[in-house]
Amino acid sequence: MAEKGPIGVFDSGYGGLTVLKSLVEKLPNHEFLYLGDNARTPYGTRSFETIYRYTLQSVKYLFSQGCPLIIVACNTASAKALRNIQQKDLPTIAPDRRVLGVLRPTTETIGNQTSTGHIGILGTRGTIQSESYLIEIKKFFPHLKVSQEICPMWVPLVENGEQDGPGADYFVQKNLNHILKADDKIDTLLLACTHYPLLIPKIKQFLPPNIKIIDQGKIVADSLFDYLNRHPEIEEKLRKSGSVKFLTTDDENAFNEKATLFYGKKTITEKTDLNIR
Ligand code: DGL
Numbered sequence: 214m215a216e217k218g219p220i221g222v223f224d225s226g227y228g229g230l231t232v233l234k235s236l237v238e239k240l241p242n243h244e245f246l247y248l249g250d251n252a253r254t255p256y257g258t259r260s261f262e263t264i265y266r267y268t269l270q271s272v273k274y275l276f277s278q279g280c281p282l283i284i285v286a287c288n289t290a291s292a293k294a295l296r297n298i299q300q301k302d303l304p305t306i307a308p309d310r311r312v313l314g315v316l317r318p319t320t321e322t323i324g325n326q327t328s329t330g331h332i333g334i335l336g337t338r339g340t341i342q343s344e345s346y347l348i349e350i351k352k353f354f355p356h357l358k359v360s361q362e363i364c365p366m367w368v369p370l371v372e373n374g375e376q377d378g379p380g381a382d383y384f385v386q387k388n389l390n391h392i393l394k395a396d397d398k399i400d401t402l403l404l405a406c407t408h409y410p411l412l413i414p415k416i417k418q419f420l421p422p423n424i425k426i427i428d429q430g431k432i433v434a435d436s437l438f439d440y441l442n443r444h445p446e447i448e449e450k451l452r453k454s455g456s457v458k459f460l461t462t463d464d465e466n467a468f469n470e471k472a473t474l475f476y477g478k479k480t481i482t483e484k485t486d487l488n489i490r
Contacts, residue, residue, distance in 0.1 A: 215450070216279065216404035217281070217450055217452040218244075218278070218279030218280050218450065218451070218452055218472025219243075219245055219278075219279065219280055219283065219451070219452055219458070220236070220243055220245050220246070220250070220282050220283070220437075220451060221241075221243035221245075221246050221247075221248065221272075221275035221276075221280030221281065221283035221284070222246070222247045222283070222284045222286050223246055223247075223248050223250075223253040223268070223271050223275060223283060223284070223285050223287065224234065224247075224249055224250070224279065224286045224290075224407060225249070225250050225253070225256035225257075225267075225287050225289065225290065226249050226250065226251045226254035226255070226289040226451045226480075227249060227250075227251070227254075227371075227372070227408070227445070227468075227472060228286070228287060228368075228371075228406065228407030228408035228475070229249065229286030229287055229407050229469055230247065230249075230265065230313065230407075230472055230475035230476040231375075231407050231408075231410045231428070231429075231430050231433075231475050232284070232286035232386075232407055232429060232430050232433050232475065233247050233457070233479055234430060234475075234476050235247060235430030235431050236284070236338060236430075236433070236437060236459060237432040238434065238441070239431075239434035239435065239437070239438050240342070240434070240437070240438065240441075241455060242366070242453045242455050243437075243451055243453055244277055244451070244452040244453065244454040244455065244456050244457075244458075245451070245456075245457045245458070246275065246280060246457075246458050246460065247457065247458070247459045247460065247467065248271055248274065248275055248460045248461075248462075249459075249460070249461045249462070250267060250271055250406060250462045250487075251461045251462055251463035251464075251467075251468060252462035252463040253267055253303055253459075253462065254288075254372070254448065255314055255337070255368050255369070255372070256268075256287065256290055256337075256341065257289045257291075257338055257339045257365075257367070257406070258334075258337070258338055258339065259339065259368050260403070261293050261294075261343075264289060264290055264293040264294050264339060265293060265297055265298075267290075267295035267367055268285065268287075268290040268295075268298065269294065269298055269302060270300075270418070270487055271487065272279050272285075272298060272312055272399045272483065273306065273414040273489065274309060274487045274489060276306070279416075279461055279490040280310070280311070281309075281310050281447060281450035281451060282311045282312075282450070282451065282482075283311070283312045283313070283314075283315070283442065284312065284313050284456075285313070285314045285315065285329045285434070286315055286433070287407060288315055288331060288334040288336055288337065288340045288405050288406050289313075289318065289336075289337050289339040289340050290424055290468065291314030291315050291316045291345075292316060292336075292339065292340045292345035292346070293339055293340075293343050293345075295312065295314040295316070296366075298312055298334060299312055303440060307380070307445075310367065311435070311444075311447055312439065314347055315366070315407070315433050316346065316349055316430050317349065317436075318429075318432050318433050318435075318436030318437075319346075319403065319405070319432050319433070320346060320350045320352070320353055321353045321429075322346050322405055322428065322432055322436075323350060323354070323357075323401070323451070323458075324350070324353060324357050325416075326352030326401045326426075326427055327357070327400055327401040328400055329398045329399070329400045330356060330358060330398075331355055331357075331358045331360075331396050331398035331400060331401075332356075332357060332358070332359055332360075332399060332401040332402070332403060332404050333359075333360050333361070333362065333392045333398045333399045333401070333402045333403065334346050334359060334360070334361045334362070334403050335361075335362050335364050335367075335388065335402060335403065335405060335409060336361070336362075336363065336364065336404075336406050337363070337364070337365070337368060337406055337408065338363045338365055338403035340362045340405055340406065341362070341363045341405075342363070346359070346361065346403075346405060347359055347361070347378075350435065353417050354430070355453070358397060358398070359453060360392055360395045360396045361392075362388050362391055362392040362395075362404070364384070364388045364483070365407075366384040367384065367385070367388070367406065367407065367412060367426060368408045368412070370412070371408045371409075371411045371412065372408070374471070374474070376412050376414075376415060377414065377415065378392060381412065381418060382415070382418075385412060385415045385419055386419045386446065389416065389419050389420055389453065393421075395459070399424065400424055400425060401424070401425045401427060402416075402420070402424055402426050402427065402428065403427045403429075404426065404427065404428045405429075407429065409428070410428040410430065411474065411475065413415040413426060413428065419477040427442065443472065456459060458483075459472065459480045459482040459483070460483055460484070460485045461482050461483075461484060462484070462486070462487060463481040463484070464484070465483060465484045467472070467475055468480070468482045469481065469482050474480075
């Protein structure tokens with residue numbers, strides 16, 4: 214049998230660490246390899262072509278590191294690049310391996326969270342303009358009323374450590390007011406960006422208490438757990454060392470400094486240039 218390998222977890226930077234945290238909690242014996250493309254973050258403002266190219270390069274790199282399965286823990290990359298990679302690239306570059314995203318697990322369960330049938334999606338420009346959430350939710354919950362809101366300043370606020378500061382008040386309030394004005398029956402708000410969980414205390418400060426905030430970590434972890442039960446042929450290729458390794462495309466010390474905020478624990482990170490040797 215071929216050598217076993219870790220589950221690769223990819224994000225444009227730090228955001229995917231909020232998902233990794235839930236994955237490790239759910240699958241503590243599995244081995245994980247996290248890759249943050251911090252040198253090229255943010256992805257949310259970039260073109261389809263660029264996000265696709267960056268994501269594909271990172272996926273190929275994680276394959277070269279022996280990952281039989283990769284979770285793209287970035288909404289922007291999942292919305293803009295994943296389908297192409299799964300349908301166009303995977304059959305030729307790695308037909309026996311799998312790449313999964315965060316969109317599908319979220320869209321197939323989100324309708325169960327709402328009582329009014331009205332939900333709001335908050336995300337980056339890339340995610341929202343792709344309309345991937347609207348398209349996917351319609352497949353599972355055709356009667357749901359879905360409003361979307363681009364929150365362009367939320368990732369920079371988090372990236373710059375301003376999520377608890379007074380500067381965040383203005384932008385968080387502005388986007389929440391805007392989406393709730395568009396539909397005052399919204400009772401469920403999806404944080405469709407892996408950076409946004411860090412803003413939850415601030416969001417709660419300005420959101421009516423009857424509105425539920427959904428973050429994706431647990432949803433993605435539960436979905437992966439089910440997936441591995443249904444796909445023993447993938448599960449048996451995964452190494453169970455219980456270790457978590459971290460890679461970044463930018464400065465490893467800067468990554469370690471910020472990562473704790475997202476991951477909740479200290480990280481030891483190596484730098485990679487994504488060249489496959
Ligand atoms: N974490 C990414 C997401 O979930 C957004 C960050 C970025 O723009 O690169 O969409």
